[in-house]
Amino acid sequence: MQFMLLIHGNERAMMEATPTDATGMTPDYAAYNMALVKAGAMVAGERLRPTTDAASVRIRNGRTEVLDGPYADTKEQFGGFYIIEAPDLDKAMDWALQCPASRHGTIEVRPVVQG
Template structure:
């Protein structure tokens, strides 16, 4: 079964880190991504641009309304994701617990509803 690991964190913290801290963070994510790939669990992954680059679209009176910025106004935003294949929720949760985001944010685990 596929699970989406959504990574929530304060995306304003990265620019405030030292180059050494950024390098350590990148290495931790690279190692985690490689472990997922080596195990065969990795289906896909991407890092997202900062939330300030988001655009929100919704219908208001049947017409699209486009707003700059994310929908949620909170300190933590979705900053990336991993789409993984896991035997069950417990296996997906074990992968989520190993994600570097757990040290500075939250990993939300959601089963993917197969459409085909």
């Protein structure tokens, strides 16, 4: 079963983290990625560009609205994601707890609808 781990955290702190390898990852994320790969759980994962590069669109009452930045104005921003394979929600939660962002942000774990 596939799960998406949505990483929410303080964008400023995420942007200030100093990458130390050629991929631009910090050592804790490099280790986490390697653990996912070795376990056969990694499907995909990406870090997102900052919210200053984002836009949101919606239609309300037949009118198109374009907003600069993310839709939600919150203290935590959506900063990246992983799509993983796990046998059940409990194992997916275990992987989320191992993600470095769980120490300073929030990881939302959601099952992917399989079609």
